[in-house]
Amino acid sequence: MVAVPRYFFHVHDGRETLDETGTEFADPDQARAAAVRAAGEALRDLGGKFWRNPEWRTWVTDESGATLCTLTFSSEKGG
Amino acid sequence: MPFGNPICLWSIGRRAAAGGRWVPDALINKFASRDGLTHEETRIIAGLVDHVRTVPAKQDIIPQLERVSSSTLLLDGLAARYKVLSDGRRQITSFQVPGDFVDLHGFLLHKLDHGVLAISPCELAVIQHGPLKRITETEPHLTRLLWLDTLIDAAVHREWLVAMGQMDALGHSAHLLCEFYVRLKQAGRAQDHTFSLPITQEEFADALGVSSVHVNRSIQELRGLGLITWKGKTVTIHDWDRLVQVGEFDPTYLHLRKEPR
Numbered sequence: 001m002v003a004v005p006r007y008f009f010h011v012h013d014g015r016e017t018l019d020e021t022g023t024e025f026a027d028p029d030q031a032r033a034a035a036v037r038a039a040g041e042a043l044r045d046l047g048g049k050f051w052r053n054p055e056w057r058t059w060v061t062d063e064s065g066a067t068l069c070t071l072t073f074s075s076e077k078g079g
Numbered sequence: 080m081p082f083g084n085p086i087c088l089w090s091i092g093r094r095a096a097a098g099g100r101w102v103p104d105a106l107i108n109k110f111a112s113r114d115g116l117t118h119e120e121t122r123i124i125a126g127l128v129d130h131v132r133t134v135p136a137k138q139d140i141i142p143q144l145e146r147v148s149s150s151t152l153l154l155d156g157l158a159a160r161y162k163v164l165s166d167g168r169r170q171i172t173s174f175q176v177p178g179d180f181v182d183l184h185g186f187l188l189h190k191l192d193h194g195v196l197a198i199s200p201c202e203l204a205v206i207q208h209g210p211l212k213r214i215t216e217t218e219p220h221l222t223r224l225l226w227l228d229t230l231i232d233a234a235v236h237r238e239w240l241v242a243m244g245q246m247d248a249l250g251h252s253a254h255l256l257c258e259f260y261v262r263l264k265q266a267g268r269a270q271d272h273t274f275s276l277p278i279t280q281e282e283f284a285d286a287l288g289v290s291s292v293h294v295n296r297s298i299q300e301l302r303g304l305g306l307i308t309w310k311g312k313t314v315t316i317h318d319w320d321r322l323v324q325v326g327e328f329d330p331t332y333l334h335l336r337k338e339p340r
Binding site for chain 2: 009011017019020021022023034035037038041042044045
């Protein structure tokens with residue numbers, strides 16, 4: 001049986017929260033797709049609290065520590 | 080297994096006598112916890128089970144859109160109702176613990192609009208719709224208790240809908256863990272804030288309607304706050320009051336009070 005690879009989804013929202021347990025996905029593409037959905041969910045949960053640190057970032061690493069992708073949500077108040 | 084005890088909280092059921100019918104203690108105990116049962120009513124429930132079946136983990140107890148002529152009562156294990164979208168995304172719409180019917184509504188609906196999955200290996204009692212129909216014709220009080228069971232199902236669905244629509248994943252995770260503890264404790268499967276929860280992160284996520292990545296974060300946060308540990312298949316709640324607070328958990332919707340129905 002081939003081991004299913006595990007990917008780690010870290011977040012920076014003013015402080016760094018590193019994912020130490022990870023989640024299994026069949027391949028990097030699925031992990032990158034999951035990163036987008038999970039980013040949306042995290043931002044939904046943040047709501048107005050987002051403005052405390054209006055720079056939000058998530059990045060995905062594989063078991064070797066290599067970064068698959070980084071998603072950044074930046075913002076500015078006013079025009 | 081404590082065979083022979085007339086009503087034992089930990090017994091899932093027992094054979095009435097050699098070759099006799101399987102007595103569903105799990106159901107008798109549940110009904111007795113919501114209202115008193117007469118000896119005659121207990122005797123009627125004791126005679127309901129047609130046969131007992133076992134389903135291995137991760138297999139369907141009842142496939143989606145199945146036509147049913149019997150209703151299935153969970154005696155042991157953990158089951159879930161679910162629906163799958165065309166691209167394979169799955170929503171778990173409820174969990175069943177021992178003593179719960181997985182499809183009492185099938186008695187009148189006939190064709191299920193969902194599937195039922197064995198999350199862990201399940202032992203199930205099959206009750207034909209014929210005997211259930213006879214109960215509705217001759218036993219008004221038992222009929223009300225069966226009705227109550229589907230009403231509580233609906234109340235749980237409402238609670239899940241509110242949590243899914245309005246709560247963040249941290250609160251929703253806390254809420255579901257509180258629900259598991261209260262329901263498993265009532266079924267005699269949990270004590271001292273510890274219980275066996277043989278589900279995967281993915282199944283938990285499919286029940287919450289969020290990605291397993293995001294659920295993983297919530298569980299880590301609950302762990303980091305010192306509210307729970309979840310090791311393998313065992314969940315321990317270290318701070319019940321705070322978990323209740325985070326999950327805004329109010330067990331009213333489980334209608335656990337014993338009162339005349």
